Amino acid sequence: MPPLLEVRNLRTEFRTGVGVVRAVDGISYSVDPGETVAVVGESGSGKSVGALSILRLIPSPPGRIVGGEVIFAGRDLMTLSDAEMRKVRGGEIGMVFQEPMTSLNPVLTIGRQITEMVEQHRGGNREAAQKRALELLGLVGIADAGRRLKQYPHQLSGGMRQRVMIAIALACNPKLIIADEPTTALDVTIQAQILELMQNLTQRLGVALIVITHNLGIVARYAHRVNVMYAGRIVESGSAAAIYHAPRHPYTIALLKSVPRLDRPRQARLDPIEGSPPDLTRLDHGCAFRPRCRFAVAACALSVPSLDPAGEPGHFAACFRSEELLVDAGEAA
Amino acid sequence: MSIAAGRQNSLGPNSLGPNSLGPNSLGPNSLGPNSLGPNSLGLNSLGQNSAGPLVEVRGLRMHFPITEGIVTRRKIGEVKAVDGVDLTIRRGETLGLVGESGCGKTTMGRCILRLEKPTEGAILYDGVDIANLDRRSLVALRRRIQVIFQDPYSSLNPRQKVGSILAEPMKVHGIEPDPARRAQRVGELLTVCGLNPGFADRYPHEMSGGQRQRVGIARALAVDPEFIVCDEAVSALDVSIQAQIINLLEDLREKFNLTYLFIAHDLSVVRHLCQRVAVMYLGHVVELADCDEVFDNPLHPYTKALLAAVPVPDPTVEADRSFQPLPGEVPSPINPPSGCVFHPRCPIAVDECRRTPPELRELRPDHWVACSQVN
Secondary structure, rough: OOEEEEEEEEEOOOOOEEEEEEEEEEEEEEOOOOOOEEOOOOOOHHHHHHHHHHHHHHHOEEEEEEEEEEEOOOOHHOOOOOHHHHHHHHHOOOEOOOOOOHHHOOOOOHHHHHHHHHHHHHHHHHHHHHHHHHHHHOOOOOOOHHHHHOOOHOOOOOHHHHHHHHHHHHHOOEEEEEEOOOOOOOOOHHHHHHHHHHHHHHHHHEEEEEHHHHHHHHHHHHHOOOEEOOOEEEEEEEEHHHHHHHHOHHHHHHHHHHHOOOOOOOOOOOOOOOOOOOOOOHHOOOOOOHHOOOOOOHHHHHOOOOOOOOOOOOOOOOOOOOOOOHHHHHHOO | OOHHHHHHHHHOOOOOOOOOOOOOOOOOOOOOOOHHHHHHHOOOOOOOOOOOOOEEEEEEEEEEEEEEEEOOOOEEEEEEEEEEEEEEOOOOOOOEEEOOOOHHHHHHHHHHOOOOOOOOEEEEEEEOOOOOOOOHHHHHHOOEEEEEEOOOOOOOOOOHHHHHHHHHHHHHOOOOOOOOHHHHHHHHHHHHHOOOHHHHOHHHOOOOOOHHHHHHHHHHHOOOOOOEEEEEEOOOOOOOHHHHHHHHHHHHHHOOOEEEEEEEOOOHHHHHHOEEEEEEEOOOOEEEEEHHHHHHOOHHHHHHHHHHHOOOOOOOHHOOOOOOOOOOOOOOOOOOOOEEEEEEEEOOOHHHHHOOOOEEEEEEEEEEEEEOOOO
16 A cells, blocks of 8 residues: 655745755655554654645745655645645645644634634535534544534633634544644643544544654653654654664663653663754764764764664664664663 | 863863852852841741652642623633642752643742732742742742743843843842952853853844753853752753753753752753743643653653653554554633533543542552552
């Protein structure tokens, strides 16, 4: 079966006063039908820009998608007209954003925001859309749906709003949902509810999911495959088990070591990644992680390592020394 | 700059020399606990009760009025942010205060800092009730209590250089009146916090989030406090930077004999950093015990649910874990549920829970739980 989504060498730049920022610098990955893929990285790693680029939602200027292909269900989204693209967004690809308060329209009722989506993409009359809206709220576990449809976003709690966002994303039976930090603004117990809901629904309805997050625990619980991003590139990619138990990139290894964990005995000290994330306007020809890397050698300054097979099939790492890192990874896991 | 290098250069026990930042370095008349003189706070007993806990909160309530009308403000209700909390913070310990948004943990911190005047109850700081102190005494108090805020972007004045940000608390409290020595101390503070002394000439926007948070920490240390309230001090930082700041906080605690109140929602960070933990829910402390007790042997159903909700960064562990998320949402503190405030979401609630608020009871030595259904 061909992948549902295939991103090939996608590149997005932002022109700023201090220079060009290559926010996404040649990323390639694929998503199979029904699969959950996590994109992990810290602020500025390009994980959000990468997802927005798939949907061509990069504000221009200052941003610009400068290259690459995004093959979705057999078509290259980069070549579609704006009108065709609008049909894809919300229709075939649903979206869930981090802050439901800013991504819902504050002056429209919940019901109107769902029915608008349904009418736009599926046509049909008001009543049919209304019926679908009721059905969707039931699906995302909102009790008393009839009353909720008449309410405005500010009358709902954060968790409830995120459920509405998920209902809107599901409104037109999409094949793929892109969720950008869907639970970062929520409390732990509500976060757990929303993530379980998303997992149940995507599994039941066979929807593929791209989850963008910085939370390594969420990735471990929900993702089938993981892309780790650093400075605009995917530095490691593989199954969740491979990434967590046999990481092959120094950044992934260091990231996993730096978080305190509830399932392990308390450590005397944490093992942080030294230094700060790089300034994307001042990247050189070498590996961007080099200044913070414990394994850096002279070759790392000369060229950027490509994402090559490492370890088991389907596991890739962008490091010249990934073959040597397995021993250390064993200690990390 | 690497924190390891910073540690070697700045935090080694002997590297600062006697004249820099050690507790005795400023001479007996500058910063020691007795330096304020018995009359400066108008409180004779301050600093004399050194055997007891550093902070003792008794029956604390903080209710915020909800008003209606612009000209004549009528009170139409109250937000019961903190609703009857007893808590002690021991000298030299880090007490974690955890809970979800709206549980009152930040309000607790603000009351102890006396940024809020509590509605009811007592806050004994070093044996003296500070709940009703006047303004002048508060200024003196704040030389001993400092705070580190969550957001390193909004908590630093964007128009002030870092040097001036760090010098200001010293000026307010009359520490290092000589400008040259003050500037020297600014440099020392930066070094202690793992920053280059040259950063004194920078503006906050020229620094990364982690660097700014180090400035926030240096500012708290500027007056040589004994107690620091860390209000979500690492929550806004990226994972890799978070670990650096946590290590820094630990180093400083040891070096300056600090006591922390560590307010956070990230349970794994709290477990790493704290000796004891208080779990709050809707204005109440529901469980209070040693850190290991809370995490290895939680007794309150809310604590259990909270711990179960945290995903662990290991797919194998996660696959084996059966998991049922806690139903419902945190009710409004304006109109909290009757009896035990947790009963509408509680898996083990019985009829009695609807009627009688549970007391915080010591079920195991030093392990306090507010639930009538566990023993």
